[in-house]
Amino acid sequence: MPARIDPEQRRQQVIEAAFRLVVEEGVEGVSLRKVADESGLNIGSVRHYFDGHSDLLSAAAEEAGDRMGRRLSAHPTEGLRGLTGEAALDALQALVETVMPIDAARRDEAIVVVELVMASRTKPIFATMSMRMASDLGAVLREALDVLGVAESDVAAAQLAAVIGGLTTDAVTPHGALSIDRLRTVLRAHLRMLLGSV
Amino acid sequence: MPARIDPEQRRQQVIEAAFRLVVEEGVEGVSLRKVADESGLNIGSVRHYFDGHSDLLSAAAEEAGDRMGRRLSAHPTEGLRGLTGEAALDALQALVETVMPIDAARRDEAIVVVELVMASRTKPIFATMSMRMASDLGAVLREALDVLGVAESDVAAAQLAAVIGGLTTDAVTPHGALSIDRLRTVLRAHLRMLLGSV
């Protein structure tokens, strides 16, 4: 055998390149030739690690879903138990900001998410990842609001998920063109309203 | 002269076809050949009324912006003055639902809007329309909340704009997969919170 290369590592390298292209040009900009260039490989080499275009997009979608899951898991909702007032607000905001575009890294991650979610409207290949992300985020938000004693946590979580989605879109497009400060201000106002009755 | 055809009417016919393609396949699905097929014209005829692909997309974006403006103007915010309680809530919800995907027609309109807004992230051609839509919607929401006596109406309007964007995305993609009833329930809960202190 020749192999010294870890195939999984190569796949990750290619998926990283695909993510950069999604950020730069959108989902439709992810062609095998551009991914090859961006990842420093030959188009044939990309094909060696992925069955084709669809397979690459599927793998990228799965990776994006995994990352969203990991970011959400990094702030266990149990840490919110017992908090009230400004402390509760701060902790909840920190949890939510895990998935918000408030710095360069999170901005890129958020762009990949909204691009893939929008693409899932017409491309069935992204549907599973799209539903999983909404489900994972919704579950964490509901748990967090439950732990903090918010009534009707399912509706409140749906409101919060909508605010997160809307603010993210407004922050990464000319629509709204939200600054980071403005985004955090509006988010905080919304969280304050949600916790208002507690 | 030969002309009997109203050029503006033909342009509208072509733009309508482009909108249908955006709904079916997304912005990237709008090719001149498909638009020609969809509008029942020859590709050369489409070219006769638009300078090219970019010009067609620009015209479609402007039309989408005009429609958004017209929908918002249909419910003057002055009509809200003096309303309180459930009546205020009903009137505000009716205003907001003008731009929400709660029936087939509004769903198609909303899809075109979110598709073009997302496209504006990477395609400068859509930037003006995208900013204009956010600005028009924001102004109407701020006015409405002002008239209803909501404090800090600028932040409240930004929250509401975010909820509108997020709910729309969740309603037209597998992400969230919101039913119309659920969408209206979550929207009403948010409006109730915004008006809560009045």
Add this chain to the structure above:
DNA sequence: TGTACATCAGTGAACGCGCGTTCACTGATGTAC
């Protein structure tokens, strides 16, 4: 009234390009013996 022409709606072939896919190939290296 009749004729020539200017105007413009509409046609469709041809171009070069980037795309996903296919496939025969090279070359390096670990293993078998």
Add this chain to the structure above:
DNA sequence: TGTACATCAGTGAACGCGCGTTCACTGATGTAC
């Protein structure tokens, strides 16, 4: 220790296709005279 081979990473040309664009063209009709 040395040699043959199996394995697999990586290469890049070739294919057919849909794309935006270009352009020479047809044909109908209103106008000029």
